[in-house]
Amino acid sequence: MVGLWFFRVPQVVFGEDALSFLSTLGIKRACIVCDRYLAAAGMPQRVMRFLDGAEVAVVSDFGEEPSLGDVERNLTQVREFGPDWFLGLGGGSSMDMAKILFALYERPDISAYDITPLVPLGLRKRARLALIPTTSGTGSECSWAAVLSDEGHRKNELASPEIMADYAILDPSLVLGLPKGVTRNTAVDAITHSVEAYASAWRNPYSDAMAEKAFELIVNSILRVLKDPSDVTARGNVHIGASMAGSAFSNSQIGLAHALGHALGSHFRVPHGMSVGLYLPSVVRFNSQAVPERYRRLNSLVPDGIRKGTLDLSLQALFSEMGQPLSVDEAGIDRSRYLESLEGMVAVASESTGTVGNAKDASTSDIRTLLLSVLPEK
Secondary structure (H helix, E strand, C coil): CCCCCCCCCCCCECCHHHHHHHCCCCCCCCEEEECCHHHHHHHHHHHHHCCCCCCCECCCCCCCCEEEHHHHHHHHHHHHHHEEEEEEEEEEEHHHHHHHHHHHHHHCCCCHHCCCCCCCCCCCCCCCEEEEEECCCCCHHHEEEEECCCCCEEEEEEEEHHHHHECCCCHHHHHHCCHHHHHHHHHHHHHHHHHHHHHCCCCHHHHHHHHHHHHHHCCCCHHHHHCCCHHHHHHHHHHHHHHHHHHHHHHCCCCCCHHHHHHHHHHHCCHHHHHHHHHHHHHHHHHHHCCHHHHHHHHHHHHHHHHHHHHHHHHHHHHHCCCCCCCCCCCCCCCHHHHHCCHHHHHHHHHHHHCCCCCCCHHHHHHHHHCCCCCCCC
């Protein structure tokens, strides 16, 4: 390893009473950013109990995949309210929305697409940022990236160390009621983060430690969670593991499974975790000669009853037990439409940052082959 490296993470607050930490921050005007579904379910009220009479504005007018239009529509309300804290509450989209609104509130002179590692932003002159995940998977609370969809549903990857949260608050009570499908999809996303971070060409000893422990925590707890959603210990393991996986990939890089998953998501309405997990076993097989020892190490952490001879087969076995689709057919995607979209998906995947840090270089032909690998012959 040569040169100068940084390992960036927010201050992490975790445990069954983690949410109560908010009462120590002296918040005067809180902007709670959460999607409309969480707002309707009363989730912001659970946070408000710990804000000690602070004025609160709830921003929830955005969809499952926030767009630039969503950001611009909500900025007026944010600027008129003038918060001293942004609290991103929810899954990855809500936390990403909070990051972007925070940056543009601080810097009204820039656009969302100016949020890059190359542009100093000078944030935190007016407000600070805390992120509170209500799913266990995206790792957005510990990353310095944010995803913004365009009108064609292409996912644009924004990033800056300055949009990393001041605090990541991990309270397992917030995920106890997650539906089984969301629990599965987000856990698959976190497993993919840990595997790709561990094999990344940009990996480092700090990201390795986070990725390896994240993988161990999740794969040894997720089946317990799916069997008994009220298992607080298992939930806590998956929740912390997902956050550690977010720290890992944020300080190394995602890989081809994410590049392919983003391409699929740009053409089909497939949950993000399901889409990246669909390709992960194939990507592991593709990379296996480049990082054999690393994959053997991860495979040794898979539970005995699930583990197979190689990591790709173990992941297939685990995903099958979880109910994660392993083919286009199982994901409910029409085969003919998939083939019609193939070249468009190849183009989107080829442009993704996931191709940069992948363990093995991938040509356009390789990407096409990987996309076809989940379309088994009839």
